[in-house]
Amino acid sequence: MSWNNNKTRNNESLEKSYILGLLENDYSVGTRRFNHDDCPAGVDTKRRLYVTIPASNHGLVVSYCHNCMETNSFPIEKTAGSWLSLSNKDTIQMSHSNFSVPKNLEKDYDEFHVLAKVWLNGVFVDKAKAICTKYGIGYDLDTGRVYLPLYDSEGELANFQLRALKGQQPKYLTAKHPEKEHVPLNSVGDRLVIVEDLLSAITLAELGYCAYPLQSSHISTDKLYELIKTYQPVEIITWLDNDNDIVNKSADEIAAKAALFTKQTVRRIQDYSDPKHYPNGQLLEILK
Numbered sequence: 001m002s003w004n005n006n007k008t009r010n011n012e013s014l015e016k017s018y019i020l021g022l023l024e025n026d027y028s029v030g031t032r033r034f035n036h037d038d039c040p041a042g043v044d045t046k047r048r049l050y051v052t053i054p055a056s057n058h059g060l061v062v063s064y065c066h067n068c069m070e071t072n073s074f075p076i077e078k079t080a081g082s083w084l085s086l087s088n089k090d091t092i093q094m095s096h097s098n099f100s101v102p103k104n105l106e107k108d109y110d111e112f113h114v115l116a117k118v119w120l121n122g123v124f125v126d127k128a129k130a131i132c133t134k135y136g137i138g139y140d141l142d143t144g145r146v147y148l149p150l151y152d153s154e155g156e157l158a159n160f161q162l163r164a165l166k167g168q169q170p171k172y173l174t175a176k177h178p179e180k181e182h183v184p185l186n187s188v189g190d191r192l193v194i195v196e197d198l199l200s201a202i203t204l205a206e207l208g209y210c211a212y213p214l215q216s217s218h219i220s221t222d223k224l225y226e227l228i229k230t231y232q233p234v235e236i237i238t239w240l241d242n243d244n245d246i247v248n249k250s251a252d253e254i255a256a257k258a259a260l261f262t263k264q265t266v267r268r269i270q271d272y273s274d275p276k277h278y279p280n281g282q283l284l285e286i287l288k
């Protein structure tokens with residue numbers, strides 16, 4: 001190290017960009033320790049810089065160096081994306097002021113992380129780029145997750161999910177607008193298919209179905225009634241991943257309730273995983 005780099009830097013040595021770099025997008029509650037690079041009190045090799053996200057305030061970063069005694073604290077910018085990565089919950093009902101797309105959202109498919117492309121290609125093959133453009137799918141640089149938006153009847157963003165790529169838990173993070181509700185994809189389709197996830201809904205919408213992604217395996221009775229009343233489908237099909245008893249039970253309940261709200265055919269697709277896992281030919285065969 002040259003003398004030039006060793007100049008005294010008052011509180012600048014704990015500036016926000018330096019601390020954020022140390023955190024590497026991990027905003028979980030707790031204290032971590034680092035060597036304070038260029039510490040004004042002398043070389044730190046004992047990790048005397050403490051950086052804390054307090055349990056009492058998840059939106060704050062507090063840093064303190066026990067070597068030079070400098071301190072700095074600042075709020076974390078509260079976009080939906082940063083709140084999601086702070087939270088232990090997998091779904092957050094955002095306030096008006098906090099609901100927004102992630103701050104560092106990459107919308108150019110060519111610039112997505114290779115894992116995002118691999119995942120999207122696995123479902124949409126050579127149409128992945130066109131599908132992402134059409135449905136507004138992006139890549140969130142802050143969380144390293146795929147951004148999956150859903151819109152209301154006015155075309156306004158109603159909620160979005162961030163889907164993990166590297167085995168992070170939970171697999172999906174969901175941010176919801178306080179009032180807006182998403183509508184089905186391809187709402188002009190005359191057959192309504194209720195699925196769990198956006199990629200499955202897109203797969204079916206592209207085949208001409210009216211496809212409603214639950215973003216879970218549940219739907220309220222009111223919402224189901226409204227869907228059927230609004231879109232008047234000639235057939236209602238529930239297709240949830242049959243991966244466990246709870247989901248199976250939920251699919252049964254949705255089908256049973258739907259049958260109360262319509263005289264049209266109500267069907268359940270069983271013994272198959274999510275629609276996104278099947279090629280189009282097989283989907284049409286299963287649904288016919």
Ligand SMILES: [Zn+2]
Nearest residue numbers: 036039065068
């Ligand atoms: Zn220091």
